[in-house]
Structure formats: structure tokens, C-alpha cells
Amino acid sequence: MTENIIKNDEIRARAILAGVDCGEYDAESSMNELEELAKTAGAETVARVLQKRPSPEPATVLGEGKIEELKELAQQMEADLAVFDCELTASQIRNIEEILDIRVIDRTMLILDIFAGRAVSNEGKLQVELAQLRYRLPRLAGIGTSLSRLGGGIGTRGPGETKLETDRRHIRSRIAKLEDNLRELQKRRDFSRSRRKKDNVLTAAIVGYTNAGKSTLLNSLTGADVLAENKLFATLDLTSRGVELPDGRTVLVIDTVGLIRRLPHHLVEAFKSTLEEAASADIILHVCDISDTEAADKAQTTQMLLAELGCGEIPVLNVLNKCDLLENDIPEDEDTVKICAKTGEGFDRMLAAIAKKLPESSRRMKLLLPYDKGGLTARIRESGKVFSEDYTEEGIKVDALVDKLLIKEMKEFEVAP
Numbered sequence: 001m002t003e004n005i006i007k008n009d010e011i012r013a014r015a016i017l018a019g020v021d022c023g024e025y026d027a028e029s030s031m032n033e034l035e036e037l038a039k040t041a042g043a044e045t046v047a048r049v050l051q052k053r054p055s056p057e058p059a060t061v062l063g064e065g066k067i068e069e070l071k072e073l074a075q076q077m078e079a080d081l082a083v084f085d086c087e088l089t090a091s092q093i094r095n096i097e098e099i100l101d102i103r104v105i106d107r108t109m110l111i112l113d114i115f116a117g118r119a120v121s122n123e124g125k126l127q128v129e130l131a132q133l134r135y136r137l138p139r140l141a142g143i144g145t146s147l148s149r150l151g152g153g154i155g156t157r158g159p160g161e162t163k164l165e166t167d168r169r170h171i172r173s174r175i176a177k178l179e180d181n182l183r184e185l186q187k188r189r190d191f192s193r194s195r196r197k198k199d200n201v202l203t204a205a206i207v208g209y210t211n212a213g214k215s216t217l218l219n220s221l222t223g224a225d226v227l228a229e230n231k232l233f234a235t236l237d238l239t240s241r242g243v244e245l246p247d248g249r250t251v252l253v254i255d256t257v258g259l260i261r262r263l264p265h266h267l268v269e270a271f272k273s274t275l276e277e278a279a280s281a282d283i284i285l286h287v288c289d290i291s292d293t294e295a296a297d298k299a300q301t302t303q304m305l306l307a308e309l310g311c312g313e314i315p316v317l318n319v320l321n322k323c324d325l326l327e328n329d330i331p332e333d334e335d336t337v338k339i340c341a342k343t344g345e346g347f348d349r350m351l352a353a354i355a356k357k358l359p360e361s362s363r364r365m366k367l368l369l370p371y372d373k374g375g376l377t378a379r380i381r382e383s384g385k386v387f388s389e390d391y392t393e394e395g396i397k398v399d400a401l402v403d404k405l406l407i408k409e410m411k412e413f414e415v416a417p
Helices: 002-010 025-043 064-076 090-100 108-117 122-150 168-199 212-224 267-272 272-279 295-308 347-357 376-383 404-413
Strands: 011-022 043-052 081-084 103-106 202-210 239-244 251-254 281-287 316-323 337-339 362-369 385-391 394-402
Touching: 011 025, 011 064, 011 251, 025 043, 025 108, 025 376, 043 064, 081 090, 090 103, 090 122, 103 108, 108 122, 108 267, 122 267, 168 202, 202 212, 202 272, 202 295, 212 239, 212 281, 212 316, 272 394, 281 295, 281 347, 316 347, 362 376, 362 404, 376 385, 376 394, 376 404, 394 404
Parallel strands: 011 043, 011 081, 081 103, 202 251, 202 281, 281 316, 316 337
Antiparallel strands: 239 251, 362 394, 385 394
16 A cells, blocks of 8 residues: 555646536535545646536536547646546446546545545554445446556555455455454444443544644644644544543543545445544534635534534534634634634633533532541542642641542532632
């Protein structure tokens, strides 16, 4: 896999982008995003073609005249790759390749290629390979000829050894094996989640549109070393770190895979176990790049995907990142904070807001314990945390984080801060 990625980075593919605008979504914005995806995959966009039509042409997506225009443009610009901003069938891939005489991939294949290059953990690699095989299985007739004629390149690499020319039976058995492996990993993840719940470990899932600054936030907040680049899907694998809140509690902050509009169903399914971290969190940190002109649309996309994952009942804190680039001030409230993930600006307000929104699992209390009740500090330590003990004439002054099961019992010893 590494050799393929290096090859693609050294020799950038010259890509021509194509799309059809049927009025279902903002096609121009989608094409802009496709260009960013192509750049992330290591391609240079040399031209774009967007045609308005009531519906895509069944055989070639674009109309007869437009596909000929695309062919001429591809020849003029010496393009060696055409990327379509929609899902293509096997016959469409074959038909378009016969006309253009260059390799043809679609939006999903491009995203899968980026995922293949970014997956680091064993689970991430398995998820990517599974998504690739599920997507390519019904398209073997189309992309098989593409590979045999032109060989490798963007849209063809993958973390597994399975070749696309292998017969369907072999691919189906590989899919079954991958599903079994992922089920085992899912059991372990479920066990870890239940263990965290049992141990009253609070979790905060960082979610948001790809390239919104989620990994930069985790790095700045916790000193983690997660890859943070100005590219789409810079990180795929889960990373979690503990952060202490102003009230003394510790929350486990988990970085999740970036979201994208029109996220292919195959990817949602493949990465469901990863995305489920958000569904089991105590709070969701929805990170938005507030300097992005499409911030509102991207936030809506994230909210829709969270709803699909069953996160509707979980408290959400909107974290508006890159506030240093804002021209107009945006007011904060209990559901919204402004930060700059790079500099740490606004982190104190964000942590205070997280503490306020999290369910009360423990409380920081100032206690004055009589000497004959000194053993209570040991009980506090078992499920909480003692910050300081001071032995005075009046008794033992204790500053502690008290588990919710002990709060009622400790009330009689509580003193003013």
C-alpha cells in the first residue's frame, strides 16, 4: 500500500471532473468538494464539466454532446483520469471509458481511495477493505477492464491484498471473513464501552464535518499527536485522551472520523462501529469551521447524520472553531462556544460548558470532617478524588470530588468554599 501512495504523491494524476445538476442539491458546492477530495487523493484538477439535466443520461450520465465535449477537453488538457460526482454503474464506467479512453472513477471510489491511504489501525484497514469490496463487487465488469488496460492509480489502491480481477466467489468469501473479523473487534469495543459506563467514565465525542479542525482540537486540548492536516479525512482512526474539567471531573475525549455530505451508504455501514462512539457518548462536541462560507450547510449535514445514528437524546455543544478568522461577532450561549483550536483561545469557556452539560456523576465539595469520621476520606478516594487534606483544630478540611452515590451522605459535612 505504501508504495502505491508514494507513487501517487510523486506523479500527480491529471483529473477532469464531471457532474450533472438535476436540482437535488447544490451541484456547484458538491463539485468544489469533489475537487478538494481529488486534491487530497493526490490528483491535480485540470478541468471541470457540469451539465444541467432533468435526470442523468442512463448510459453515460452526461448527454451525447456534453460527453463529446468532455472527451475533447480531456485530450486538450492531457487528462488521465475522469472523476464523476455521482455513483456510476459498471456499464456506465465501461461506456464512458470507451468514449474518453481514460480511466473513470466516481465520487465514492475517490473517497474510498482516500480512506485506503489514511487507515492506520487494523480495524480501520478492515473497514476500508470491506467498504471497497462491497462497492466494487457489482461493478467488477466495469472497473476490471479499467485496471487491466491502465493499471493502478487513484481509486484503485486498498489496504488488502485482494485484486479486483479475482472472481466474485473469492471476493464474497473475503467479505465474509472481513465481517467476521470486524464483529470480533465490535465485541471488544462494546465491552470497552460497557466497562467505561460501569466505571462511570464520562465521554465526549468530537464530531463534525471533515477538515473542521477536530484533530487539531484534540491535540491542543490533550497534547495528543493525532495527524492534523488541511486535507479532507486527515484522520480515520479513533483516538481518545482524558481531559480534566474545571469541576475536577475527568472526561475521555474521543476523536471520530470526519463527516461529509452525500456520504456513501457503504461508508456509513463500514464505519458504523467507529461512528457509534458518538451514539454512546455522554456529550457530543459538534465542531464547525465558522470561517467556512458553507458552515451552516455542513453543520446541517452533521446533524442529519447524527440523527441517523440515534444521537438525538445526547447533549450537544456546538464548538465554533477558527473564531480568530471571524469578521462579525457571534454571541455565545449555553449550547455554543467559540474557540481557536490552534491557539487554545476559548478552551476555558468550552471546558466549563462541557462540565455544565454533562450529567452529574460526581461533585466537587469542600468538607469539614470530624476526626472520628476520618475514614470517610478513604471511601471518597475509592470512587472519586481527594485534591487536598488539611488537619486543623476544627477537624479535617477536605477538598474532594465526591461520587454521586456519596453526595447525600457528605452533605452534613459540607462547608462554604
